Amino acid sequence: MNFPTEPFLNGAFRDPASKNRTTLINPATEEPLCDVAAASVEEVNFAVQSASEVWHSTWRDMKPGKRAEILFSIARVLRENSERIARLECAQIGKPISDARDEAALGARVFEYYAGAIGKFCGQTIPVASGGFDFTLRQPMGVVAAIVPWNFPFPIACWKVAPALAAGNSVVLKPASLSPLTALVLGELAHAAGLPAGALQVLPGSGSSIGDALVTNALVRKVSFTGSTEVGRRIMELASRDLKRISLELGGKSPNIVFADSDWRLAAESSPMSVFANTGQDCCARSRVFVEKSIFEAFVEVFLDATRKLVVGDPEKDETQLGPLVSSGQRVVVEEFLADARARGNKFACGGGRLFSKGYFLEPTVLLEVGKEDRCWREEIFGPVVCITPFEEEARMIQDVNASPYGLSGSIWTNDLRRAIRVSRAVESGVLSVNSHSSLHVEAPFGGFKQSGIGRDLGMHAMEGYTELKNVYVAL
Ligand code: NAP
Numbered sequence: 421m422n423f424p425t426e427p428f429l430n431g432a433f434r435d436p437a438s439k440n441r442t443t444l445i446n447p448a449t450e451e452p453l454c455d456v457a458a459a460s461v462e463e464v465n466f467a468v469q470s471a472s473e474v475w476h477s478t479w480r481d482m483k484p485g486k487r488a489e490i491l492f493s494i495a496r497v498l499r500e501n502s503e504r505i506a507r508l509e510c511a512q513i514g515k516p517i518s519d520a521r522d523e524a525a526l527g528a529r530v531f532e533y534y535a536g537a538i539g540k541f542c543g544q545t546i547p548v549a550s551g552g553f554d555f556t557l558r559q560p561m562g563v564v565a566a567i568v569p570w571n572f573p574f575p576i577a578c579w580k581v582a583p584a585l586a587a588g589n590s591v592v593l594k595p596a597s598l599s600p601l602t603a604l605v606l607g608e609l610a611h612a613a614g615l616p617a618g619a620l621q622v623l624p625g626s627g628s629s630i631g632d633a634l635v636t637n638a639l640v641r642k643v644s645f646t647g648s649t650e651v652g653r654r655i656m657e658l659a660s661r662d663l664k665r666i667s668l669e670l671g672g673k674s675p676n677i678v679f680a681d682s683d684w685r686l687a688a689e690s691s692p693m694s695v696f697a698n699t700g701q702d703c704c705a706r707s708r709v710f711v712e713k714s715i716f717e718a719f720v721e722v723f724l725d726a727t728r729k730l731v732v733g734d735p736e737k738d739e740t741q742l743g744p745l746v747s748s749g750q751r752v753v754v755e756e757f758l759a760d761a762r763a764r765g766n767k768f769a770c771g772g773g774r775l776f777s778k779g780y781f782l783e784p785t786v787l788l789e790v791g792k793e794d795r796c797w798r799e800e801i802f803g804p805v806v807c808i809t810p811f812e813e814e815a816r817m818i819q820d821v822n823a824s825p826y827g828l829s830g831s832i833w834t835n836d837l838r839r840a841i842r843v844s845r846a847v848e849s850g851v852l853s854v855n856s857h858s859s860l861h862v863e864a865p866f867g868g869f870k871q872s873g874i875g876r877d878l879g880m881h882a883m884e885g886y887t888e889l890k891n892v893y894v895a896l
């Protein structure tokens with residue numbers, strides 16, 4: 421496999437000023453993959469400066485039709501290279517290859533959507549009381565810093581970069597230390613597809629060493645971040661100094677609510693993958709399952725059966741559904757949660773242990789009898805662990821659902837239309853799904869309430885988030 425290992429600056433992979441390198445480890449085999457250079461603070465500043473220059477000279481005022489053509493061309497080149505992208509994703513984070521292929525296609529689809537959005541995203545004319553001619557413009561901001569995590573590295577990079585470029589901004593992309601490869605390939609392929617050099621810069625490097633320099637650079641007008649609530653809070657604090665725009669997509673502790681009047685068997689069969697997919701490393705993971713008491717025992721039985729059938733193993737195999745955790749560190753984090761569950765006497769209905777002699781694998785784990793004050797109930801675990809609890813009364817259950825500081829996603833299973841609408845209104849969450857576990861549609865807004873974040877990715881809402889709104893009044 422050919423690994424990109426240098427920062428992608430001004431349309432080329434460059435030798436870094438710093439010889440600082442991180443060794444990537446394949447989490448399924450524990451074998452080293454390659455050594456990726458870390459960008460220095462000087463390179464961050466150079467990248468932002470150059471991105472700003474290309475924005476002023478070329479990208480900001482490019483005709484919308486030409487910009488759309490370039491984004492369509494990026495989508496095409498991404499599709500042509502989708503197998504390479506999927507293989508790199510699989511190798512660097514242990515993502516099952518079938519999921520990695522879907523996500524490579526999703527990234528291309530995001531570019532197609534925003535290429536098409538360019539000619540459809542527009543301002544208004546407003547009949548102001550004083551007469552005259554009043555209109556609004558949606559204008560690009562300048563340089564956008566996109567900071568992305570390791571759990572869905574390629575699609576998240578695409579769904580920040582594509583709308584930011586479509587709206588006429590240039591972008592400096594910082595991938596997570598564990599997953600720089602597909603972001604670097606995105607930079608390379610976007611440039612090969614015709615994006616002007618410097619309009620997308622890609623800077624591998626650790627958040628703790630270059631994050632502050634990127635976020636506080638005066639030429640960065642917006643920071644678009646996906647990751648932990650802790651780092652999101654720091655970005656918000658730093659951005660407040662010069663009132664930079666921010667959008668933050670943070671953690672979650674999403675509910676899966678199953679009423680007795682639903683097709684609960686279908687819910688039970690499909691629910692394990694709503695929490696264990698991506699080995700639970702998903703901000704939308706349905707990690708708190710609320711099941712109406714009359715069906716609780718039967719539901720748990722079907723849920724456990726479906727869990728035991730999940731194919732855990734080598735992420736390079738087509739049939740694998742769950743790979744390893746992303747790193748030994750992440751596995752330790754999850755095991756600390758499991759130790760806490762044991763100490764508190766939570767019931768392990770299945771799982772709880774490691775799997776295989778190599779790789780950072782953990783069994784999918786189902787916990788019952790978890791107290792509402794227990795860590796596994798309250799905190800985002802980011803691993804293959806679910807808590808299932810019975811409920812009796814709808815109103816009380818909704819209070820428990822909303823007691824979380826998070827509010828990202830969730831599922832509601834019922835065949836009662838009025839209940840579906842009532843509960844959808846009551847749950848404090850940015851994204852909900854009735855009788856399914858989908859969280860994400862390219863065309864629809866994605867983001868959280870409360871400590872799950874600020875702002876929205878995807879849909880036309882993302883275009884709003886990457887533009888400033890200007891009102892112009894012309895006296896007649
Ligand atoms: P994280 O630290 O928030 O990482 C997300 C991104 O932020 C990475 O690119 C990271 O770079 C960067 N970063 C870290 N410190 C930064 C700083 N001071 N300034 C600017 N950028 C910075 O998340 P993590 O440590 O990888 O994971 C910890 C927990 O966060 C997980 O267990 C999970 O609960 C949550 N998480 C949520 C999501 C989500 O989708 N909402 C995604 C990932 C993680 P480095 O990789 O170089 O540190």
Ligand code: MG
Binds near residue numbers: 648651
């Ligand atoms: Mg971190």
